[in-house]
Amino acid sequence: MEDLLFIIIAAIFAMRYLLRLQARGVFTILLVGLIGFFFSFTVAEMPPFGDPNNPVFNEIPARYMESGVADTGAVNIVSSVIIDYRAFDTIGEATVLFVAIAAVIATLRSH
Amino acid sequence: MGTLENQIVRITSRLVAPFIQVYGIYVIIHGHLSPGGGFSGGAIFGASLVLVALSFNLEVGAKQISHDTASILESGGALGFVITGLVAIALGANFLANQSAGFPMGQTGQLFSAGAIFIITFFLGIKVASTIVTLFYNIIEGEDKSGDAH
Structure with missing residues (x-):
């Protein structure tokens, strides 16, 4: 974990040197990286696509499929x-x- | 050389536009039977009008459907949707109820069936088509005006 943190910090400093970023740019990269990390984490925790045991397959889609035509x-x-x-x-x-x-x-019509 | 390219584009779009429009109407009125519905059919229909306006010029496009007509269709589509819902209340059911309000359900699988779904899909198609056309014309005209001013 500490190694990963060290690599991330080194990458940020390298990008700062390569792209000639200001402190604000570094903050932007950090924020975007944080958001991306949490998005990836959420997607990795989601149930597999199309699995019949998923929580979305409850009684509501069953009702739609069974009596949708009659209703x-x-x-x-x-x-x-x-x-x-x-x-x-x-x-x-x-x-x-x-x-x-x-x-x-x-x-658009105002001017 | 430019005129030749224009000629090809104009003749092709003039030939293709009626077929796109018929297909858009087909998708709208078969919304309860086949994949599609008000949103997708309206987008197809609006895209055909945008195609004609792009390949000719704005005046020819505006001749097909004028500004006021598009605005009336736009508001009328939304109003028809809400009125269909209010009719259900008048018939003694909940807002936007379909079968319980007593809309004619017809034979399942036929074109004229499914009661309120058929009506609402139709109004939604009108609304989406006029939305696309109005959006396109307003943005293009704004471009033209700012281009003239410069």
């Missing part, structure tokens, strides 16, 4: 989820689009 009449299960079961969420998405357009028009 909504839609063969496309994605449509039945986003427009029937989670339609309120889709209204939020449409609102995001609307606000984006309003912001673009307000910014």
